[in-house]
Amino acid sequence: MPVDLSLYLVTDSTPAILKGRDLCTVVESALQGGVTVVQYRDKTNDTGLLVETARKLHQVTKKYNVPLLINDRVDVALAIGAEGVHLGQDDMNFTEAKKLLPENAIIGISTSSVEEAKKAVADGANYIGIGTMFATPTKTNTKSVIGTAGTQVILDAIKDSAIGTVAIGGINHSNVQRVLYQSQSPKKALDGVAIVSAIVAADDPKASAEQFVKLIRNPPRFA
Numbered sequence: 001m002p003v004d005l006s007l008y009l010v011t012d013s014t015p016a017i018l019k020g021r022d023l024c025t026v027v028e029s030a031l032q033g034g035v036t037v038v039q040y041r042d043k044t045n046d047t048g049l050l051v052e053t054a055r056k057l058h059q060v061t062k063k064y065n066v067p068l069l070i071n072d073r074v075d076v077a078l079a080i081g082a083e084g085v086h087l088g089q090d091d092m093n094f095t096e097a098k099k100l101l102p103e104n105a106i107i108g109i110s111t112s113s114v115e116e117a118k119k120a121v122a123d124g125a126n127y128i129g130i131g132t133m134f135a136t137p138t139k140t141n142t143k144s145v146i147g148t149a150g151t152q153v154i155l156d157a158i159k160d161s162a163i164g165t166v167a168i169g170g171i172n173h174s175n176v177q178r179v180l181y182q183s184q185s186p187k188k189a190l191d192g193v194a195i196v197s198a199i200v201a202a203d204d205p206k207a208s209a210e211q212f213v214k215l216i217r218n219p220p221r222f223a
């Protein structure tokens, strides 16, 4: 079963974004609003805490039949039986992760260039995250901001592949339709958008996710 990447939630436990709320509650609210994938992204080195939180999140995502992917940490994904992992260019490489994870695990790779995207396709990744779309305070150490034009170049380079594609970085209600519309290459569309702050930091994560779902389903009103 291919993953529905259309509204991909990436979590963030930093106080500026989570604002003291309980992560599982925020994620459940976002799931009620229509999020289709959840990536648990937490840069703490506290492995015990990561496993504990991932396990709690998994209880929630399973209720909604939505895959839970773990950022960076193949060991945590294995420990809790998550549906997959999301790996950056500096994390464990695809081949090593593939060897460790169950056959049907989902493996996504962060890419910001044609070269990285082509490698992910050749490796057999399930999907790529493409970005950074727009500069964002949520992640300031990004290699590059590539915008809709850069995203289009990457999509064009992998148009013959069935790999999933999701854009990330600075995406919100005001620009999501432009992102989806202007990034398309003639033969390869984005399958979805990955969002952190516009959902996790929202006063009402459910309402925010619902609004994204509406905007994603309705074709953009501009050319």
Ligand code: TZP
Binding pocket: 010, 131, 132, 133, 136, 137, 138, 139, 142, 168, 169, 170, 171, 194, 195, 196, 197, 198
């Ligand atoms: N990778 C590239 S940008 C980014 C990540 C994890 C953060 C995106 O966060 P936001 O709040 O949706 O801009």
Ligand code: MG
Binding pocket: 071, 072, 086, 087, 088, 089, 091
């Ligand atoms: Mg990483």
